[in-house]
Amino acid sequence: MSRPPIGTLRGAASLDDESYVDFVEGMRAFNLSRMVPRLVGAGDAIGATMETQSPRPRVQDLFNALDHAPAAQMARRMMRSTQMMMWRGTGDTYRRIAGELEGWLEHAESAAPHLLRIDPDFAYPEYFRAQDIHLQPGNYHDDPLAGFVFHYGSKVFFTGGNDDDRLHNVMATWCPIEGAPERIVDFGCGVGQSTTAFKLRFPEAEVHGIDLAAPMLRYGHARAHELGIEVHFSQADASALEFADDSVDAALAMILFHELPREVAEAVVKEAARILKPGGTFTIIDFPHIPVDELSGRHCMRLFDSWYNGEPYAPAFVHSDFTALLQAHFDDVDPDYRPAATSTGALQIRVCRKSA
Template sequence: MTAMLNTFQQGAHPVLALPDHDEAGRQEFAKSLKGFIQGRLLPGLGPVYGARAAKRFEREAGRAPADRHDIRKAMVVDPYFQHYAATNRIAQELIWDSVIDTVERRLPEIEAAAKALSGKNKAPLETRADFPTPRYVTALDIHCMPGGYAESEGPDDIAAGVLYDRGVYLYAMGYMGPTNDDMGRSVCNYIKRNMPGFAPTAILDMGCTVGHSTLPFKEAFPDAEVTGIDVAGPQLRYAHARAAGLGLDVGFMQRDASDTGFPDASFDLIVSHILLHETSGKAMPAIFRECYRLLKPGGVMIHADLPPFNLMDPFTQFILDNETWYNNEPFWGAMRELDQVKLAMDAGFPKETIRFDTAPMAIMEFSSSESYKAESTEALAEREFAAGEYAPGGGWEVLIAQKGAE
């Protein structure tokens, strides 16, 4: 795994905050530290739990740990877990800190480039200074990103998007590919394989941030009108310029996924990529209802994320739920306890069309192809499920539902 971390470097584009020599060294250290934690410290949690934490809990409680909450109670007092959790949090903060200097140094030139590029994108850009950003986005710095996703200092500000683009690449340790778009590519591949003949002409990506996962849909369906929406204006302004810099006309609009304002039956395909756990218990059912309203008859909804808790063993639940406790992801665990199939049914989707499935990671398929030869191919292909938002193992869990034909 260690070798794999450095195989992929982020693909350059005209508005990327490229680091200088010293900045790149600090960023590589932050990325590698995160890899060390997942590759070396994380595997030790299982033996620690089995050898002493679970036994201590059973002695004190008079019973074995029953669920992830009990496992957490057993583990939080253990020095090894405390070391792991503290180091993981520090690594997350270091990632953002290592990028901020680059962003501040290069921001004026990136702003100029973004303005020129955005004018070349033939698809629309829509942001509003008075947009009511949901509190679940503004209440804390999600993923410890300084200022949060939506912080804006003016109608033309793109700084949060610049920071996010480089920072999330490091956060994902390169496993999302050179343009950090593995989720979108994986879902596109899934559609091509499993829905032959499905050719959407209007596609909506909910919670798109800087459009990492949005752009693959324009590549896969070049005749479609592709639109990304998000509540964060700086992300969208940056996304619009980034798309143009990568040669794609994709529209970006500041809209709330729970109440988009688009007309009924506007889209053939609605997707999201790690969106739902960033919302809330109130917003998530509303998003499902909005998807149903916006889809044309026969249209498809696909939400890509990590699996719900009922598809995991309790210890894996505990590991992933650390995102809730230590990475400013308050809805992470709660979202995975919701019955998403029922939410889709309540929104109007026929039960027989709703299912969970796995979309294999596009980057893993690429690494194992005959056309790709690298020393670390085996390390990636054998990668196991690991902690974190961008660490699903071999594939992304997708929730799929289809609106009935009318």
């Protein structure tokens, strides 16, 4: 028998396991609050000095220079170590109760089969299979328990700040959707926290979460069923959807595009433009643009994430003119949308509206 739930999260197998993950969460919180600011500060200071040098150094030179800053060394080591410890702790605990968890998934699938579509012949794209995203063992598709592990891992990532989905519920309000939408699509929905958040915001809407990974969708479906929130989950590639032209009122891509190669990202934007109704909105919440030659601590952090945390496409995304890509398919693009009286932290919101 597993431990009690933590918010909307399935409990660990034992108190020892839960305590271990809590310890890792505390380590991450310490690193984010004490060490990472020192890394960023050191990067900014060294970068400012490099700006005066000729020839002008590259960001790679700044990244290497931080190897000699003790605070940066500590921050980097803790980022990598806590990530690996997080996956080990969450994966190990759920494998101990795998039978119980599989039964929970099957119960939801028996109770609400019409709300989950899994394609047994689905072929995962090579770019997706090539790397364990965020270092999660087996990636999101090759471990039957990936949804459970991801959700517990996200508790550590958010250092407990999203245990009841409150961050996703807030982010759902960042999308400027007017009136009473009939259909909303959540691109790359993962375990469906933003999907259920949309349903709570618009109870009368038909809300769909789409994702490549079957284990994530199975978990998202079971979780939504337990919460009593009726949303649809489908295994699909966001670059080739089955929705008809002009059939969707609003779409969201939350923390998705930095995980995609450029050509796939363009295909997804094109598909969003196709399925949206005239006047419909496509909201993208993701990393902000960083000039390729910027010598800063935040730039070094993004490169670290790419090289040491399974984010191979993130540098190309933040360096690219993503706004230009959006403008190639939408006439009305707000590249830096700001919700009223809300801080978006380190994220940038881009809103596209299809011409009426």
